[in-house]
Amino acid sequence: MSSPERTELLVLPGVLTADQAAHTIRGLLAVQRSDGAIPWFRGHHLDPWDHTEAAMALDVAGEHEAAERAYDWLGRHQNDDGSWYAAYQDGDAGDVTDRGRESNFVAYVAVGVWHHYLSTGDEAFLDRMWPTVRSAVEWVLGLQQPGGQIGWKRETDGTPVDDALLTGSSSIHHALGCALAIADAVESPQPDWELALGALGHAIRRHPERFLDKNRYSMDWYYPVLGGALRGTEAKDRIEADWEKFVVPGLGVRCVVPNPWVTGGESAELALALWAMGESDRALTILQDIQHLRDSRTGLYWTGYVFEDRAVWPEELTTWTAGSVLLAVAALGGDDATCQVFGGELLPSGVEPDCCV
Template sequence: MTAHEGVATPRPLLLPGVLDGPQVAATVRSILAEQRPDGAIPWFTGGHLDPWDHTEAAMALDAAGEHAAAERAYRWLAQSQNPDGSWYAGYFEHGAAGVSNHAVETNFCAYVAVGVWHHHLTCGDDGFLDRMWPVVRRALDFTVGAQLPGGPIAWRLDEDGTPAGEALLTGSASILHALRCGLAIADYREEPQPDWELATGLLQHAVAAHPERFLDKGRYSMDWYYPVLGSALRSPAALRRIEADWDRFVVPGLGVRCVSDRPWVTGGESAELALALWAVGERERAVEILRWIQHLRHEDGSYWTGYVFEDDAIWPEERTTWTAGALLLAVAALGGDPATVAVFGAEQLPNGLAVQGCC
């Protein structure tokens, strides 16, 4: 039995002042309502799907007890994977015929490892892991193949399949998290992946210590908190990073700016910052952020993507599954959901090979 069938909400999703039982159930229903019969979870009805946000929504469904729906989402990823292990950046319908964006972005491809490990920790289904392991292996082999000198991962592939010569800090931090989850799967299966171990060590060092190796996107809040969320930084370095730009990105009472010089707060970035804060022991601030963004909640339980506070206007006028998903995952972590804590707390995820000082 599941939340949308009218039974009890999983206790970790009950967070006083943020979500009660009926509110959780409504938010879960808002994601389920967008999932297509083939398992795909688009941003919203009529919108496109990207593999990263699709996976985030699937993880939220698992945290809510909707395991069958989450498994359908992973089945969609398995069926849609390209032969080289990648996915395209955007889809309207299942399969190649519905591709809306033929670009290939490496962090989109790697994130399947985070979702698959989260699902396995939630359900303990070795059969699921057997089915998804080849998908994860191809995806991470593809991603590691795009590693640049010095450790960063090229953020995309050119049309001829050549990795771009540039890396994004946010994307590489997300890939670091995915590689650590992939190594956890490999350890569980007793199938060592030495190439991933080396790539993980090099990438961790680059994200934590060499910002000059990435494109300068410092205007974006994701570049601020993702080295923490992606597990490259933990206390006290993580707290120093959070404090350094808190006033630049955080708008008290409203949430987190997407871009530092724009009067626009977004639910997804706010929920992810809350998750990063929780990961480094800042529980009270995490809960406060989640309370603030309830002004983005729609009466049906879904969440608006963002709010332009200078104009007192919702923008864009869309309610996205990934915004709801990010919120549910942050609440699940704060509530002590074991799988979500293990994945985003990252304390037990393999670190890869230590390479500090090597380059």
């Protein structure tokens, strides 16, 4: 169970008290199934990306056994080719409801595994999960395009979709850095991954034309920062350029413009990106602004809020929204594992190509 020390780490003025943090942790644990799976909410589906984000939140709360069960679930359900399906229905059977396979969903296991290792120091866990991470990364890199960007999925029949999404590729950039850190820790160098990471980072930084135009979505705005492809002045310039476009003062971050809809997950992830840029004050403000999404009954968070209608929508208390809030709070609170994973300074950066490809 989470210790008082871990709960105190999640105390943040205007965001969480110790009792509220403990309540949110209990809310996450109540949704996790006995087999380790963490669906969006009971009765809904699980996807590997959001499942992992919620598992990381369990680790920051000190619920390491519960987090490990979540990663073991991934290990048991990985396809022979290294991938996972896009969605699994909640329930004892865990039936697949979307047989597409999305590259950023598959890659994110590396972020979670590295975070769990840094949280626990469990070398046996890292050794056990290394084959899972390795095969997942190899599957993802099978979708990398000559320009460095990553095709976003394979269709249900296995047909690759070469079009790349900036959000997805930025998340994969983060995952590749974590995967290389794992490879170093288990003494299994992966020079091809270093080249792939360098080419991907170059594409994100220098070639926006290689990605589908989704600039209406806030994730495309902040994910190059959150995923570590942009740092320093480049990161600050990107965030400043569209701040007023996406941030609604006092309410949070729009999911997509011009819709009058703020969402908790995007807001908390932006707070993580701001923290990584060294702007903790603005990160704190964003987290304070979304506390209107907190549900006092469960300790979880509503997915979003339509502010023109003054209405919660959809009426879903999603584990990944609560997970992203806890991760952002943990970073601001100085949790070492979370800071290492999202700060990025200690992650491998890859080998950038000498010229454009």
